[in-house]
Amino acid sequence: MTLSISLTVNGVRQDLAIDDPRVTLLDLLRDRLTLTGTKKGCDRGQCGACTVLVDGRRVNSCLSLALSLDGAEVLTIEGLAKGDALDPVQQAFIAHDGFQCGFCTPGQIMSAVGLLNEGETGDDPERIREGMSGNLCRCGAYAGIAEAVSTARRLRDETARPLRDEDETRRIA
Ligand code: FES
């Protein structure tokens, strides 16, 4: 039996026929929508390479059944930048060499975005490391990843900070 679902993926509505109820979000993204930035590592919820955001929260897409997500908003690594403007997390990963081979990097970045959305870590490096512990990196780039997440958190705060009087003066001078 074929069922239909509707997802918004990276801002674009997708109406999809699903003929296998076991199809995962990961396979749907990679095989049907050719969004191969989301990586398949373990395919069993242990490495975090497949992390995407669903309704703003990070999930392992290899463990998420597509049929259960009807109506959801999905954000993948392909939808993170705004045109040529990289997300602060992407900028920080580059600045801190938060990767080597790059295989885990899309999942790391999406997990970091989700972690910052959760807003629980503050600037505590231990809590950042703990919050990112579901994302494995075989290259061992953990130091750069933790620094990148910390920097991205600060960048986000600065971007979100309301203009102070002197900022306003500078901006309009
Ligand atoms: S591929 Fe999903 S957690 Fe490893």
Ligand code: FES
């Ligand atoms: S950068 Fe190679 S697995 Fe993380």
